Amino acid sequence: MTTGTLIEASIEFPDNRLLIELCGEFDRNLTDIETRLGVQILRRGNVLSIHGEPAAQAEAKEVLESLYARLEQGRSVGEGDIDREFRMAPEAPAAGSDRQLEMFSGGKVEIKTRRKLVEPRTDAQKAYVKALFQNELAFGIGPAGTGKTYLAVAVGVNMFINGMVDKIILSRPAVEAGEKLGFLPGAMEDKVDPYMQPLYDALNDFLPGKQLAKLREEKVIEIAPLAFMRGRTLANAFVVLDEAQNATTMQMKMFLTRLGEGSRMVVTGDRTQIDLPRGVPSGLQDAERLLGNIPKISFNYFTSKDVVRHPLVAAIIEAYEKDSGGT
Structure with a gap:
């Protein structure tokens, strides 16, 4: 009618x-x-x-x-x-199949975890998830709220429960975000826990509490500051470095060279939120410059249009980008 x-x-x-x-x-x-x-x-x-x-x-x-x-x-x-x-823009199903891409059905990208099914909400997120399954080293760079870390942890849990890796290791630089926190009481784990909380939050979304506690107790899932990675070779593991803009050049080199046989690494960061002391270069920016042309290393970028938190978050990011000329 x-x-x-x-x-x-x-x-x-x-x-x-x-x-x-x-x-x-x-x-x-x-x-x-x-x-x-x-x-x-x-x-x-x-x-x-x-x-x-x-x-x-x-x-x-x-x-x-x-x-x-x-x-x-x-x-x-x-x-x-x-x-x-x-x-999401419509996409035709891709021809062929791959063991690492079994969850990509009918052109959709889905990440199965123990507690929920995770689906990218933007085309940039979809491309990022595919890159995580296809590359041994992947970078996700963009503003807060775009799902860089959340999706990386989801992929790590998926690979773990499907037997593609034997353990999950999540790390962050323990750098204060413009605040002097002073002396933190307690054992070492108590001191670093505040820095690691976003990683705990993501894991709690994907694994039942009792199973997560057991896996952490058995060191199958580790959450540790970046400094604790020195001297290790990380084999058959899914490794995530979060807030990588706060890693120095030497720390980034140290982390990337931990990559062992059968492992996957994901590096996430936001170049606009560097909390390193003035004059100290960001290892994330150096990694972009040095590694951009190496095969099997992917770089995926996000903008304020990929923010999936409260709509105001995207507006706030856009306002700051406009004020700084988009740098």
Whole structure:
């Protein structure tokens, strides 16, 4: 039915229970789609009618059908899933198969962990996850909130539970973020725990608490400051260096040369948040300069458009980038 220049499109969904989940509590999922596209979505029984301009109506129809397909597969639909549908460009399934890319089905990228299924929300995140599976050394560089560390830890857990690595090692430089924390009481683990908390948070999302505690007790999963990596050869391990912009050039060289047989390394950082003393060069920037042309080393970059935290985070990052001329 046509009303002026506006078009009404109807979609019938066979399972009313799934349709209720698709609409969300108080139709909040429909409201989200309406706000993003400037359409109106009305429900009549098992039919959703979309009113709006042709292009917007077609996109709304595509998003609704994709979200309903998720529900048919037994998966949930939330705000993050809607956000992903709008951010991700469609992609045809890749030809062939690879043991390391088994979770890439139907053009989608999915990371299975013990507690949840993790899906990239942007094209940059999707390319990054693929690079993590395809390369022995991968760099993820960009602002806070773009999922660099979260996705790297998720891939590490996936590789561990699938037997591709024997252990997970997560590390950060213990550098104060512009604050003098002073003397921290307790044993060594107590002193460094505040620096490592973001890594604990990510692991807790992917592994049950008791299993994580047992794996840490057995040293199968290690979380340690960068300085503790010296003198080690890390074989058959998935190793993540987080906040790498705060590693010095010598620390970065030391870390990268720990790579052992059967291991994967991921280095993440944000060049705009260097907390090293004035005049001390960042090892992350040197690594970009020196390693950019070496095969089997990938560099993936993120911008404020890839921020998946609160929408205000992206706006804040953009404001600071504009003020500094994008440097």
